[in-house]
Amino acid sequence: xxxxxxxxxxxxxxxxxxxxxxxxxxxxxxxxxxxxxxxxxxxxxxxxxxxxxxxxxxxxxxxxxxxxxxxxxxxxxxxxxxxxxxxxxxxxxxxxxxxxxxxxxxxxxxxxxxxxxxxxxxxxxxxxxxxxxxxxxxxxxxxxxxxxxxxxxxxxxxxxxxxxxxxxxxxxxxxxxxxxxxxxxxxxxxxxxxxxxxxxxxxxxxxxxxxxxxxxxxxxxxxxxxxxxxxxxxxxxxxxxxxxxxxxxxxxxxxxxxxx
Amino acid sequence: xxxxxxxxxxxxxxxxxxxxxxxxxxxxxxxxxxxxxxxxxxxxxxxxxxxxxxxxxxxxxxxxxxxxxxxxxxxxxxxxxxxxxxxxxxxxxxxxxxxxxxxxxxxxxxxxxxxxxxxxxxxxxxxxxxxxxxxxxxxxxxxxxxxxxxxxxxxxxxxxxxxxxxxxxxxxxxxxxxxxxxxxxxxxxxxxxxxxxxxxxxxxxxxxxxxxxxxxxxxxxxxxxxxxxxxxxxxxxxxxxxxxxxxxxxxxxxxxxxxxxxxxxxxxxxxxxxxxxxxxxxxxxxxxxxxxxxxxxxxxxxxxxxxxxxxxxxxxxxxxxxxxxxxxxxxxxxxxxxxxxxxxxxxxxxxxxxxxxxxxxxxxxxxxxxxxxxxxxxxxxxxxxxxxxxxxxxxxxxxxxxxxxxxxxxxxxxxxxxxxxxxxxxxxxxxxxxxxxxxxxxxxxxxxxxxxxxxxxxxxxxxxxxxxx
Numbered sequence: 083x084x085x086x087x088x089x090x091x092x093x094x095x096x097x098x099x100x101x102x103x104x105x106x107x108x109x110x111x112x113x114x115x116x117x118x119x120x121x122x123x124x125x126x127x128x129x130x131x132x133x134x135x136x137x138x139x140x141x142x143x144x145x146x147x148x149x150x151x152x153x154x155x156x157x158x159x160x161x162x163x164x165x166x167x168x169x170x171x172x173x174x175x176x177x178x179x180x181x182x183x184x185x186x187x188x189x190x191x192x193x194x195x196x197x198x199x200x201x202x203x204x205x206x207x208x209x210x211x212x213x214x215x216x217x218x219x220x221x222x223x224x225x226x227x228x229x230x231x232x233x234x235x236x237x238x239x240x241x242x243x244x245x246x247x248x249x250x251x252x253x254x255x256x257x258x259x260x261x262x263x264x265x266x267x268x269x270x271x272x273x274x275x276x277x278x279x280x281x282x283x284x285x286x287x288x289x290x291x292x293x294x295x296x297x298x299x300x301x302x303x304x305x306x307x308x309x310x311x312x313x314x315x316x317x318x319x320x321x322x323x324x325x326x327x328x329x330x331x332x333x334x335x336x337x338x339x340x341x342x
Numbered sequence: 343x344x345x346x347x348x349x350x351x352x353x354x355x356x357x358x359x360x361x362x363x364x365x366x367x368x369x370x371x372x373x374x375x376x377x378x379x380x381x382x383x384x385x386x387x388x389x390x391x392x393x394x395x396x397x398x399x400x401x402x403x404x405x406x407x408x409x410x411x412x413x414x415x416x417x418x419x420x421x422x423x424x425x426x427x428x429x430x431x432x433x434x435x436x437x438x439x440x441x442x443x444x445x446x447x448x449x450x451x452x453x454x455x456x457x458x459x460x461x462x463x464x465x466x467x468x469x470x471x472x473x474x475x476x477x478x479x480x481x482x483x484x485x486x487x488x489x490x491x492x493x494x495x496x497x498x499x500x501x502x503x504x505x506x507x508x509x510x511x512x513x514x515x516x517x518x519x520x521x522x523x524x525x526x527x528x529x530x531x532x533x534x535x536x537x538x539x540x541x542x543x544x545x546x547x548x549x550x551x552x553x554x555x556x557x558x559x560x561x562x563x564x565x566x567x568x569x570x571x572x573x574x575x576x577x578x579x580x581x582x583x584x585x586x587x588x589x590x591x592x593x594x595x596x597x598x599x600x601x602x603x604x605x606x607x608x609x610x611x612x613x614x615x616x617x618x619x620x621x622x623x624x625x626x627x628x629x630x631x632x633x634x635x636x637x638x639x640x641x642x643x644x645x646x647x648x649x650x651x652x653x654x655x656x657x658x659x660x661x662x663x664x665x666x667x668x669x670x671x672x673x674x675x676x677x678x679x680x681x682x683x684x685x686x687x688x689x690x691x692x693x694x695x696x697x698x699x700x701x702x703x704x705x706x707x708x709x710x711x712x713x714x715x716x717x718x719x720x721x722x723x724x725x726x727x728x729x730x731x732x733x734x735x736x737x738x739x740x741x742x743x744x745x746x747x748x749x750x751x752x753x754x755x756x757x758x759x760x761x762x763x764x765x766x767x768x769x770x771x772x773x774x775x776x777x778x779x780x781x782x783x784x785x786x787x788x789x790x791x792x793x794x795x796x797x798x799x800x801x802x803x804x805x806x807x808x809x810x811x
Binding site: 165186190245 | 762763764765766767768769771773774
């Protein structure tokens with residue numbers, strides 16, 4: 083059993099059949115229970131890293147490993163990775179018209195139950211769902227709406243957090259969960275993540291963000307900066323303050339720092 | 343009496359098959375269509391003279407009309423090889439062994455009760471649910487509701503039958519209406535008396551026997567003033583017959599202030615040409631809904647229609663079509679506004695998978711004087727593969743300025759992003775596809791009675807499993 087929940091080692095990746103490499107040797111480790119923030123300018127590869135960890139078919143890994151609790155997940159299909167414990171909160175969640183959130187969540191919950199366990203009972207599921215809705219202070223009527231269909235940006239992000247609550251992943255990757263949100267929505271989403279971290283302290287979180295703002299609501303244990311497809315600087319929360327003051331330019335000649 | 347004992351031992355309904363051979367020409371099943379076949383049908387059913395004449399006139403009309411070349415490909419339909427009339431006994435000579443494996447497998451996967459499999463496969467004669475039908479029938483008869491086979495409708499209620507029969511779909515309407523008019527056999531006759539509301543759906547399924555699985559069924563439904571009922575025909579389980587041609591006619595009259603819904607789900611086997619004429623005449627302030635699910639057959643051409651002939655009439659057509667490999671669903675609907683302040687709606691959802699082709703074909707016609715008419719058509723298509731195909735052929739003929747007509751169409755693919763999103767939550771690719779497809783048809787599927795919706799969902803699951811490598 084590895085000491086790391088998530089270990090990304092020298093990861094190189096590019097768009098499938100593409101020429102240019104987007105990830106150029108990413109090294110990152112997350113221990114159980116830690117919250118890591120990943121920052122960086124547009125085009126640095128932050129979102130790509132999130133997608134590659136989750137197994138998006140548009141990207142191909144050209145070198146390196148991604149290990150979840152010591153197990154290499156790069157050979158696994160996206161659904162296998164999900165069942166292994168990886169969760170990606172999307173930056174732009176897809177719409178699935180005609181499918182209620184409740185139905186969708188039940189299918190997702192059942193997908194990770196074993197043959198012997200069988201499907202979750204209707205009442206059990208309802209109880210679980212009601213509990214999580216209450217925990218996240220979401221109106222019960224939300225569950226009857228169709229997945230992301232006509233949702234505002236805030237509602238979509240909320241839906242991602244609700245899924246995270248029901249699925250109970252080991253390792254959650256939040257891809258710019260804060261983008262496009264106003265202060266109120268930001269607070270709701272942050273409260274959600276904080277609540278889930280309290281409920282399940284062993285969960286690891288990798289939060290990809292563009293702005294420092296969310297870090298005021300979700301205090302990271304570690305902050306990393308990505309530039310040109312690699313992590314060029316790592317530190318504690320004070321690193322975020324430095325970035326805000328000085329921008330990203332001071333990092334353009336990076337010297338890899340040891341992980342804190 | 344020995345003959346009755348034999349009949350009883352075979353479990354046959356004595357009334358239906360106890361004919362007197364002494365009075366009739368000897369019946370011989372033969373392929374192809376000619377006047378003699380038509381005469382045999384009429385004689386075998388002991389029909390009145392007017393019906394025989396009607397059939398013969400229809401046959402002439404059939405010969406005079408050319409094969410349609412719009413719509414699907416009928417070039418491989420060989421009408422000389424078809425039996426235009428088979429008695430139930432002739433059908434029963436086939437055995438379960440002849441039924442294709444994939445049909446048997448689908449029965450298994452869908453959990454179809456053993457007793458029903460032989461009927462669906464065209465090798466059985468009777469249904470246990472005949473008992474259900476008989477007990478419901480007592481309740482209905484007490485209310486004055488008539489629900490009989492079309493043959494019995496003619497025999498037992500000749501006046502009302504003759505008043506409406508072929509008035510909604512005359513034999514001259516199209517070549518296959520003419521054909522059906524000449525050789526019709528099997529189908530239902532339904533009459534709902536004034537003001538009567540029937541709570542549970544009338545199901546053709548209750549009455550199914552080998553004859554009902556016939557190719558040229560004719561149904562006549564009269565929903566009298568202020569009455570309300572729902573009729574369901576067909577089933578999601580695959581139906582197999584060696585006859586590869588089904589041409590039905592369904593006529594419905596919805597009288598003032600009445601409400602009627604007709605639901606069909608067909609899943610004919612992939613050798614079947616399914617050409618059906620369905621039409622309802624909708625009177626003042628009456629309401630008609632067609633719910634049409636086309637899942638099977640090699641080629642289906644079917645356009646349920648609402649002729650809105652009374653002021654304030656409303657017609658709706660909700661249609662789902664699924665075209666898998668080698669299938670062509672040419673479906674849609676027609677609405678004709680022939681009175682003021684009439685409203686209509688068509689919602690068509692079609693799915694094309696593999697080399698399947700689904701086409702929406704619809705007509706919205708507004709006559710001059712149909713002031714204040716409103717119609718809305720929405721046709722959505724979902725393409726599952728690179729090779730799938732969808733077409734839209736909307737015909738819009740508006741002769742009245744003071745009317746409001748809308749038409750929206752959309753085509754979508756199951757997006758890679760949708761699939762990845764669902765898979766990243768633990769769903770396999772097949773489960774993800776199933777979910778997207780179910781979501782796509784949800785607006786219509788939710789109108790189906792629960793057991794049909796459940797079966798439809800399971801069928802989609804099976805199809806999607808097959809689609810993924």
